[in-house]
Amino acid sequence: MYSKDDMILWSMVSSMVINIGKIEVLAFSSNHLFKIFKKSSEMGVNLFNSSYNEKIEIINMLKDGIEKEKLKVFFGDFVAIRNLKTQLLKEKEIMNRENIKIATYFCQDYPNKLRKTKLPPYVIFYKGxxxxxxxxxxxxxxxxxxxxxxxxxxxxxxxxxxxxxxxxxxxxxxxxxxxxxxxxxxxxxxxxxxxxxxxxxxxxxxxxxxxxxxxxxxxxxxxxxxxxxxxxxxxxxxxxxxxxxxxxxxxxxxxxxxxxxxxxxxxxxxxxxxxxxxxxxxxxxxxxxxxxxxxxxxxxxxxxxxxxxxxxxxxxxxxxxxxxxxx
CATH class of the missing domain: 3.40.50.450 (Rossmann fold)
Structure with missing residues (x-):
């Protein structure tokens, strides 16, 4: 099972943006990303801490295509994952300072209306x-x-x-x-x-x-x-x-x-x-x-x-x- 910190990492990955010309788009397909999140959760494999072979085994369950290859490259890049975890510390500092709370996909207080949808968020950050x-x-x-x-x-x-x-x-x-x-x-x-x-x-x-x-x-x-x-x-x-x-x-x-x-x-x-x-x-x-x-x-x-x-x-x-x- 993913920890709360791991879930914040998922939210960070899902929010990555790249530029295509003058247009900003998400770096990874939301559908593909959520599929490997669900599959890895069901199989008990943490894609941020597991071995390269375990990660690739999960990602290989997707249909062949550009998105599949992009995910292989990213999750196989240990430097990228390390940098992501370093950024996580900064996110948590801001959360503490601004009194930002979270409810993750696995939390009891996470709204069922979201959990049952096609593309639920990994984390809800909230104030109030x-x-x-x-x-x-x-x-x-x-x-x-x-x-x-x-x-x-x-x-x-x-x-x-x-x-x-x-x-x-x-x-x-x-x-x-x-x-x-x-x-x-x-x-x-x-x-x-x-x-x-x-x-x-x-x-x-x-x-x-x-x-x-x-x-x-x-x-x-x-x-x-x-x-x-x-x-x-x-x-x-x-x-x-x-x-x-x-x-x-x-x-x-x-x-x-x-x-x-x-x-x-x-x-x-x-x-x-x-x-x-x-x-x-x-x-x-x-x-x-x-x-x-x-x-x-x-x-x-x-x-x-x-x-x-x-x-x-x-x-x-x-x-x-x-x-x-x-x-």
Whole structure:
């Protein structure tokens, strides 16, 4: 079994970034990395401490390809593993100094909603109060574009929040500008706790900077800031995209206030489809790529809280969604 330190090492490996031209991408395929993590755990082989032959035996279980060869090179490089362990000491120093706590994949307080998903994080780094499984029942996620144009979004969010607050204990969002910020502020005003999932390490400066005060309020109201990124690492575009899946994983229902043709909201919706979450959408700008999504028929379009009640009456079976068009 991997120790907590080993799990932090896994989070460090999964957060490694390389540049391809001007684009930053993860160094290793998340799917391939998680497969060898699971297989090594099941076989009792610690890839950070075992012999070269044991490591290669595990990695050889993957299908042949570039990713398999990359993993062989990395885990076979004892200098790289030693450097990783040296960096681990720095991560732990930051954790102690900033009061950053962790829940690993094997911990009892790690949310089952995450553990059951396609790509769960190895570690949740968090500040504040990590919600338990019961707390996350009926959790919502209010998300959307950073630059909303619909002037009725604030009033709409206030209405649905008032409707949902009787059965909702948490709003899970990303602390981004625009729709995320609107959702955080209005749910907090209605005494709904918040979890902000960040695309950065919790030891780095809050992004965006203008939401630093909002992050402090979330903590004051017994919510949490969480991340799967090791504490010393700053914000990156690839991390922001990765964190969007966690919003979909932790919530039961996703409320999209407004979406453009690309960006994090589309990623959140796709992950919500994968995990069979309910998706409600207030407004989609016309001719945008969301209409080309494979599961667009699973989206419920709403214009007010009575639409939610109507859809809930229709959907007696779990995750059976009806499209409710609005113009």
């Amino acid at each position: 109060f990590l919600p338990c499984d019961k707390d996350l029942e009926n959790a919502i996620s209010i998300v959307g574009t950073r630059f909303p144009e619909d002037k009725g979004i604030v009033e709409f969010t206030e209405e649905i929040t008032y409707y949902l607050k009787k059965k909702t204990t948490y709003n899970i969002s990303g602390l981004a500008k625009g729709c995320d910020t609107i959702g955080h502020k209005i749910t907090l005003k209605n005494r709904i706790k918040n979890v902000a999932i960040l695309g950065q390490g919790l030891g780095s400066d809050i992004y965006p900077l203008e939401n630093k005060k909002l992050s402090e309020i979330i903590l004051q109201e017994k919510g949490a800031l969480i991340s799967e990124i090791p504490p010393t690492l700053g914000v990156k575009g690839v991390y922001l995209l990765q964190r969007n899946r966690l919003q979909a994983y932790l919530a039961d229902s996703i409320f999209v206030l407004e979406s453009g043709k690309k960006g994090g909201t589309i990623t959140t919706i796709k992950n919500a489809f994968d995990e069979k979450r309910r998706v409600y959408i207030r407004n989609i700008k016309t001719n945008h790529s969301i209409f080309n999504l494979k599961n667009i028929n699973k989206v419920s379009f709403i214009s007010n809280s009575s639409d939610i009640e109507y859809i809930d009456l229709l959907t007696r079976q779990p995750y059976t969604l009806f499209t409710f068009e609005y113009f």
